[in-house]
């Protein structure tokens with residue numbers, strides 16, 4: 519009986535030991551499980567935090583790259599503008615230099631031209647006064663030409679006319695024109711004013727004395743009038759009441775106006 523009780527106590531002790539061992543084991547497993555879960559949660563949180571950080575970093579990187587691109591574009595645009603400005607400046611300087619060079623060239627040309635003697639001055643030296651006064655153009659009525667040119671110059675009153683323009687109108691060569699101008703001056707009909715026109719010396723022709731033109735009276739009715747002998751200013755037949763004279767004067771005026779317009 520006693521032995522049986524001892525055995526039972528031993529078994530009980532054994533069972534208790536086993537139960538204790540199992541409890542310890544379970545406890546260990548439980549602790550391990552709790553630790554694992556906690557670690558998992560921590561890892562998960564760390565992973566999420568890392569993910570957030572990575573995401574932020576990616577966004578920041580993207581922003582930085584975008585900024586870099588914008589900065590690059592800005593820099594390129596600025597470079598282009600600077601280049602254009604530099605080119606424009608260069609062009610402006612080149613233009614300025616060219617203008618200065620042109621101005622200097624023009625001044626030099628002007629000085630050179632001023633120092634030059636004119637063809638007319640040379641003619642005046644070469645020809646005698648009589649040679650100038652007797653100048654004639656082949657197959658040309660010089661009296662008529664002198665009168666015509668003088669009247670044309672007179673029609674420009676005090677302003678005068680450039681000789682090259684006049685010679686062009688009359689289809690005269692500059693050689694003949696220059697001699698004719700000298701002749702007109704020697705005859706006392708005109709004066710010549712030496713002027714620099716478009717960088718070249720020329721002469722402005724001004725009227726001095728209007729000659730009496732025979733052309734102006736060659737159609738006068740009095741020259742062929744059958745009653746000219748009876749005509750007087752205070753007689754019955756008089757220029758004051760003469761219709762021929764009136765018609766002739768009106769015709770002459772119209773002709774003169776037409777010439778002036780042409």
Ligand code: SF4
Nearest residue numbers: 740743746749757760
């Ligand atoms: S003014 Fe008459 S009328 Fe007298 S001369 Fe002349 S045209 Fe003859």
